Amino acid sequence: MPLLEVDALQVWYGDLQALYGVSLALDEGGVLALIGANGAGKSTLLAALCGLLEGRAAGAVRFDGRAALGRPAEALAREGIALVPEGRMLFPSLSVEENLLMGTLTRRRGPWTLARVYQLFPILEQFRGRPATALSGGQQQMVAVARALLSNPRLLLCDEISLGLAPLVVEQIYAALASIRAEGSGLAIVLVEQDVQRACGVADAVCCLLKGRATLQGRADDFDHAQIARAYFGH
């Protein structure tokens, strides 16, 4: 049984339909790249998965076999779904370490502790007492990833984690993701990414959305560049 199943998911914001029956599945330990142009519905899909969806939805989302669609974000967080939100969304009133500790509130047990995330991102330990928003964009992104990991999730949703960051910093973040995978803890990851090549490079499976529909789905190495470009742009 897959860890995450999305079945014919439709979402409306008022009269505007954002998703038209998207289905996908992700196994424990798998990495899915969710790609698509702006407004394709990627963030809507992530919001539906983590419980922050504000629109009306139909279809089904099952997490570990249980219905997840429409359940509140705080309940899903405690069951093991974590989101690295777009724009990082750190808490400006909190220090770096306090931001990280917010991740531990789900009280889930697992491999991730404060010491382990400091091992993953040593710079954060050095800056632990600083206000989170005083860090560089890349370091803030590390805080956001580490904060999500500290909830010891079974499913990690990453929304645009390379957006607006210098290439070298993106390299570091992706290296960290690779080492998280190598950990072998069964953590499944959904990567929403503008950089299609990079996303497909680390993912097992890919799903391309175009105007609310899945235009391409399958193993990441089954498609060539032209196929992905066609699915991405629709022509």
Place this chain on the structure above:
Amino acid sequence: MDWLQTIVNGLMLGGLYGLFGLGLALVFGVMRVVNLAHGEFIVLAAYGGTTLAALLPGVSPLWWVLPVAVAAFGVGYALQALLVNRAVRSGDPLTPLMLTFGLAVVLRNLMVEVFGTNPQALDGGAFTRAGFDLWGLRIALFPLAVLALAAAMFFALQWLLSRTEWGRIVRATSDNFRIVRLMGVQPNHVYNTVMGLALAFAAVAGMLLALRTSFTPYSGVERLLVAFEVVILGGLGSFWGAFAGGMALGVAQLLGQKFDSNAGSLYSHLLFFVVLIVWPTGLARRGR
């Protein structure tokens, strides 16, 4: 020496004023809700004290501060859970404002109905009238204890917010109530406890008010005004600023009365007015 005595008395009165503002500042700082019924809750707690004192006349009313504060926590929690959270959900900042305004009117008239309009006060016994001489100054014991208690409560709240997990959750919820849900936090539950705590602070202030002076159901309006001035003088969201603001108001009021015995609290309002013009963001944010 006479003037120094007045300033010392003003500082001690200011401790109580600071306490009036503490709960208001907390609620505004965390959820951006202005509780216009804050003054009525202060007076309601005072009536809670006089009622308990009438039921059990043998016990010193000083003992009633804690139970009244605990009851006020429950009232605040329920108020937030049943009414204010719904009003906040509308997304319009005017809705909770209108709600608490209406609540203030209802509470005030309910208190008139139940307790009447005769001024009442709590007699705290010999302790509230005792004092001692220090370097030629006459220090009244009870106002000094009020000042110490106010300082302790400001310190405790600051400590709770900056050092504990609860405080971390409150600050994070205040920053972004949507994102904290991803960490398993229910924002409404956080708001309920914050309102409970705010009304517990208001209740302590109300009990101390009743031990210090007489009050009627209409006393809430004046206390709300003081609370507002304290919060704005201190700079919104700064608790130490609010404490200092309370002191400044207390000193200004007593110095004004000494200088001009008909002034009442005119000079403290004047001070507020001047500060608002000179440093519109409050004393604590002056430098930024």
